[in-house]
Amino acid sequence: MACQSVRDTANRGLMDAPDGYGLRMANVVASVIIPARDAAATIGEQLAGLALQDATVAWEVVVVDNGSGDETVAIARSFADRLPLLTVTSCARPGANAARNVGASVAAGQFLLYCDADDVVAPGWVAAMVDALATYDVVGGLIDNDSLGTGAMQRHPPGVPVAAGFLPRAITANLGVRRAAWEHVGGFAEDYEYGCTDTEFCWRLQLAGYAIGYADGAVVAYRHRGTLRSAAKKAYLTGRARGRLFRDFHPFGMPRPRLAGVAVRWARIVVVTPLVPFSRRARWWWAVEAAGAAGRVAGSRKFGVRYL
Known part of the structure; x- marks a missing residue:
């Protein structure tokens, strides 16, 4: 061990x-x-x-x-x-x-x-x-x-x-x-x-x-993350780790995200952005989704894959 x-x-x-x-x-x-x-x-x-x-x-x-x-x-x-x-x-x-x-x-x-x-x-x-x-x-x-x-x-x-x-x-x-x-x-x-x-x-x-x-x-x-910062950090780290999962499990059948789905995800982040200052729910959703998307970009770079 x-x-x-x-x-x-x-x-x-x-x-x-x-x-x-x-x-x-x-x-x-x-x-x-x-x-x-x-x-x-x-x-x-x-x-x-x-x-x-x-x-x-x-x-x-x-x-x-x-x-x-x-x-x-x-x-x-x-x-x-x-x-x-x-x-x-x-x-x-x-x-x-x-x-x-x-x-x-x-x-x-x-x-x-x-x-x-x-x-x-x-x-x-x-x-x-x-x-x-x-x-x-x-x-x-x-x-x-x-x-x-x-x-x-x-x-x-x-x-x-x-x-x-x-x-x-x-x-x-x-x-x-x-x-x-x-x-x-x-x-x-x-x-x-x-x-x-x-x-x-x-x-x-x-x-x-x-x-x-x-x-x-x-x-x-289950005790969910209590602050926006901690929730965004969790989403970022999870998104980044997906790059490693894809590198290790793609040979066994793990699929790559479809580009259409990636485009929709980023488009929703852009659309919700103007609501962030006015809505707590929108703010939390946007922070988690944006952090997760950023994590996937970082994970793709870190592990040499394309997993967005």
Whole structure:
């Protein structure tokens, strides 16, 4: 593994574990993995949601600190007496994918369940994920776009929608995968930049022959970007990452956007521009669309492709 994990003891250390601890670890079916960086403001809500789970199988939580400078680790440790098994570990290499891989490397479960430190899982999330993974190799759950506020961001649709006209994908805010499948494809791509990390992972799994499914009972309340600046930044980085996706997956069938569609997208940006000073919704739409289009141009240049 490219990023080394340093395990510490939120519940108990392996050296001073009580009788039966090793057996409990051996019986763990599902491991919830949460990458976290400077998440002190939100991780408590997520862990509180996990503390309300009604799962009947043995499961654990693994929090992977990715270089936090705030109280993320302390808050995570404070939930040791409210979760069935809790491990707080660390990953020095920046990037959520590196942290996700480290979490899997120290997790005990055959099912790896991924969520984020700034969202909140519903009480039946673990159970629904486990049920779905009995049928599918990788699954996505239902994104609740409303409970934590939507701003003017684009909503995540139900299901596992086809991305970029190629293959379905789930987002890592609500994703489960069988450990065997995760191991076979080598885990998450740690050198992939923010914006398409979950898409790349889901596509690689499907191209390796694994089946993706949907768990509509696995609900996660999603925290959309709260500022125009952060929303535009996300759109730009996602657009730029599409260039790399196209470079890597075009040989397998990922299509190039049609020029007519590109022209319509840019034309709409131009048409809406005069409304930006007068309408918050228009302002958010324009910022996200323009940033995404600019990101695609930047990604095309960076990765030597034409993907606009």
